[in-house]
Amino acid sequence: MLYLLPTPLADGTAPQVLPPQVVAAVAELPYFLVENLRTARRFVKEVAPHRVIEQIRFELIDKDSTPAQVKAALAPLLAGNLAAGVLSEAGCPGIADPGAALAQEAHRLGLVVRPLVGPSSILLALMGSGLNGQRFAFHGYLPIEKAGRLAALKALEKDAARLDQSQLFIETPYRNDQLLSDLLTHLQPATRLCVAADLTAPTEYLRTLPVAEWRRLPELPALHKRPAVFALGR
Secondary structure (H helix, E strand, O other), X not given: OEEEEOEOOOOOOHHHHOOHHHHHHHHHOOEEEEOOHHHHHHHHHHHOOOOOHHHOEEEEOOOOOOHHHHHHHHHXXXXXXXXXXXXXXXXXXXXXXXXXXXXXXXXXXXOOEEEOOOOXXXXXXXXXXXXXXXXXXXXXXXXXXXXXXXXXXXXXXHHHHHHOOEEEEEOOHHHHHHHHHHHHHHOOOOOEEEEEEOOOOOOOEEEEEEHHHHHHOOOOOXXXXXXXXXXXXX
């Protein structure tokens, strides 16, 4: 069996955001397939302090892992009555995350895949945005090059208006302030923009306003190096 185990979005929030089912799985599973070894070991020790990390098997599966490596990582589950847990660096495995490749291969191999409940920055941003939760799309990172990024923003804005579909995307945290500047400079005044940063943390910021109102704010949120999700809607 392959468990997909959500992890906290913010440091020190595990007791508040993880349900007992996740905690129980982390306390018992002998094998973890993880996006980041250091983060995963620290998380397991935080949630299950009684466990001896050296006695647990961790296998790195990230965005650079090959299909052969994914298959090899799942091989022990076929060899016997063994269960494993997938750990993302933050949030829900498989949602904008390399854990999707593990779930896909597990289905191909006939393994049981069990996703557990937990925090997702994408869903939390959508929930709190007030934008359309019936029709939405997540686009990951926009192009780094400015012309490509602006073209992508215009296309997303057009789809948000034409389809009444919320458009969600993210940026590398140290480029958040520049992205917000581009959004306020190039989007139409009536387009609604949601900025959701540090979700579930004490410093959480979540606000949705028409672009025209964002432009009138006396001070914009400082987003540098803060994990954030952006969303557009009509």
